[in-house]
Amino acid sequence: MANADQVKLLIKSHFNDEQERFYTVALQIAASEARQGHAALANDIMKLIEKGKRERRSNVISFPRDLRALVLTTIPDISYSALVVPQKMRKRISRILHEYRYMDKLKAYGLKHRRKILLIGPPGTGKTMTASILAKELTLPLQTIQVDRLVTKFMGETSAKLRQIFDLIEQECAVYFFDEFDAIGGERSKDNDVGEMRRVLNSFLQFIEQDTSDSLIVAATNNPGLLDQALFRRFDDILYYELPDHSQQKQLISNVLGVFLKKNLNWQIVLAESNGLSHGEIADAVRNAIKEAILAGEKQVDEEKLLIMIEEKKDARKGCSKE
Ligand SMILES: Nc1ncnc2c1ncn2[C@@H]1O[C@H](COP(=O)(O)OP(=O)(O)OP(=O)(O)O)[C@@H](O)[C@H]1O
Numbered sequence: 001m002a003n004a005d006q007v008k009l010l011i012k013s014h015f016n017d018e019q020e021r022f023y024t025v026a027l028q029i030a031a032s033e034a035r036q037g038h039a040a041l042a043n044d045i046m047k048l049i050e051k052g053k054r055e056r057r058s059n060v061i062s063f064p065r066d067l068r069a070l071v072l073t074t075i076p077d078i079s080y081s082a083l084v085v086p087q088k089m090r091k092r093i094s095r096i097l098h099e100y101r102y103m104d105k106l107k108a109y110g111l112k113h114r115r116k117i118l119l120i121g122p123p124g125t126g127k128t129m130t131a132s133i134l135a136k137e138l139t140l141p142l143q144t145i146q147v148d149r150l151v152t153k154f155m156g157e158t159s160a161k162l163r164q165i166f167d168l169i170e171q172e173c174a175v176y177f178f179d180e181f182d183a184i185g186g187e188r189s190k191d192n193d194v195g196e197m198r199r200v201l202n203s204f205l206q207f208i209e210q211d212t213s214d215s216l217i218v219a220a221t222n223n224p225g226l227l228d229q230a231l232f233r234r235f236d237d238i239l240y241y242e243l244p245d246h247s248q249q250k251q252l253i254s255n256v257l258g259v260f261l262k263k264n265l266n267w268q269i270v271l272a273e274s275n276g277l278s279h280g281e282i283a284d285a286v287r288n289a290i291k292e293a294i295l296a297g298e299k300q301v302d303e304e305k306l307l308i309m310i311e312e313k314k315d316a317r318k319g320c321s322k323e
């Protein structure tokens with residue numbers, strides 16, 4: 001049984017809203033039960049603590065009213081296994097997850113888990129997907145900051161809004177995703193007449209440097225050339241996304257096809273045709289081919305349907321580059 005001091009501490013920390021202390025005392029009780037040979041009870045207590053922590057983290061955050069138009073909260077439900085990236089990249093994503101899960105162990109040595117992450121790469125290669133996966137795997141909400149809106153709609157008060165966002169980052173543990181980050185991190189902003197964007201960038205640099213929260217801050221861009229050099233060293237990790245090679249294309253197409261994958265599919269021709277397309281475009285093309293097959297009453301997708309849909313994606317791309 002827990003001793004009298006532990007019970008008192010538990011009650012006190014509950015009413016003082018001292019979460020960390022509450023967890024620590026509960027863990028001590030579990031440990032002392034284990035030492036006394038009450039393994040099942042110790043196990044039950046550990047499970048309760050884990051569950052409580054998880055639920056607390058995934059509670060949808062209530063943030064200031066005027067931030068609602070800028071921050072979109074979602075609870076992603078996306079599988080890590082669906083992400084197709086080179087092995088090296090997967091290891092680095094797993095390492096972010098691992099360090100987050102063992103942050104207390106690192107803290108004991110005065111170290112911080114890597115938590116300021118910059119994702120760079122062409123459209124449709126998995127940057128947003130990665131941010132969602134980090135949130136899902138860590139049972140945290142995903143807070144997407146609408147960066148373009150932040151700088152256009154709130155011109156003149158962007159720095160003040162950023163300050164509010166960083167306050168939120170400090171108070172509420174979540175994955176904070178700054179998409180289209182070059183809108184604030186852009187070097188070009190320096191040329192701005194009013195100097196407003198320069199100030200915004202400086203504020204961001206200052207806020208991210210000062211931030212010591214446990215939250216993950218993930219920024220994404222497909223225009224790394226635009227980013228101010230000073231930004232790069234503020235991030236703990238920079239991940240570069242690329243268009244899929246043949247082995248990734250194959251994995252992606254098989255994943256998306258699932259039960260619709262035909263035995264003896266002519267991979268050579270399908271992969272050759274997919275060259276130059278992003279993961280997003282390929283996944284879309286495959287889904288379109290599946291729809292065609294379903295509507296035609298077929299149980300599997302043949303090369304012909306895949307090739308037509310892949311071709312369509314390529315045509316769409318040509319249309320974009322003409323503009
Ligand atoms: N690496 C990947 N593995 C598996 N599916 C992917 C991958 N990248 C993209 N996809 C598919 O494409 C969709 C769009 O990808 P995502 O939004 O992550 O791209 P992005 O890199 O954020 O692009 P953008 O720069 O345009 O924001 C995903 O929802 C997923 O279906």
Ligand SMILES: [Mg+2]
Binds near residue numbers: 127128129179220
């Ligand atoms: Mg994206």
